[in-house]
Amino acid sequence: MPSKPAEAVPLYKRALGITTEPDDKRTIATTALDRHIEIDPEIAGGKPRIAGHRITVQDVVIWHERLGQSVDEIAATHDLTHAGIHAALAYSFDHLRAIDDSLHASEAWVETMKKAMPSKLPRGRERRV
Numbered sequence: 001m002p003s004k005p006a007e008a009v010p011l012y013k014r015a016l017g018i019t020t021e022p023d024d025k026r027t028i029a030t031t032a033l034d035r036h037i038e039i040d041p042e043i044a045g046g047k048p049r050i051a052g053h054r055i056t057v058q059d060v061v062i063w064h065e066r067l068g069q070s071v072d073e074i075a076a077t078h079d080l081t082h083a084g085i086h087a088a089l090a091y092s093f094d095h096l097r098a099i100d101d102s103l104h105a106s107e108a109w110v111e112t113m114k115k116a117m118p119s120k121l122p123r124g125r126e127r128r129v
Contacts, residue, residue: 036087047102048091050084057095058102060088 038051047056055078063069064085069077071085092099 033087033091036081036084037091048088048095050080050088053078053080053084055080057088057091058099058106060085061092061099062103064089 036051037048037057039046039048043049044054044056047058049056050060060074063074064071071082074080074085075082
């Protein structure tokens with residue numbers, strides 16, 4: 001299988017160590033992800049994100065899977081295309097372990113920060129919205 005020059009391989013694939021592209025015709029799905037998902041070490045901490053936005057795949061997974069928001073709700077709230085949201089969800093299914101590890105690391109960081117910097121509000125006081 002011939003290799004493409006490094007700059008021709010999408011950044012998210014280079015970040016995962018994939019340096020070649022398949023020569024077969026099954027690239028339609030790959031092309032869709034290439035168009036909608038980007039990884040740039042300088043943006044969003046290098047996490048995969050929706051192209052042209054700082055919204056990460058992890059954000060979309062949380063909104064959709066944990067908070068139960070529909071694709072329509074996410075699109076309307078965050079000015080995203082349905083294609084971008086579906087690409088983020090597809091990407092997350094292909095990278096479940098990495099997304100789960102990232103979510104757990106984020107939750108652990110939050111707990112560490114809560115312990116390091118306790119709230120100044122008295123316990124038991126209801127928060128007003």
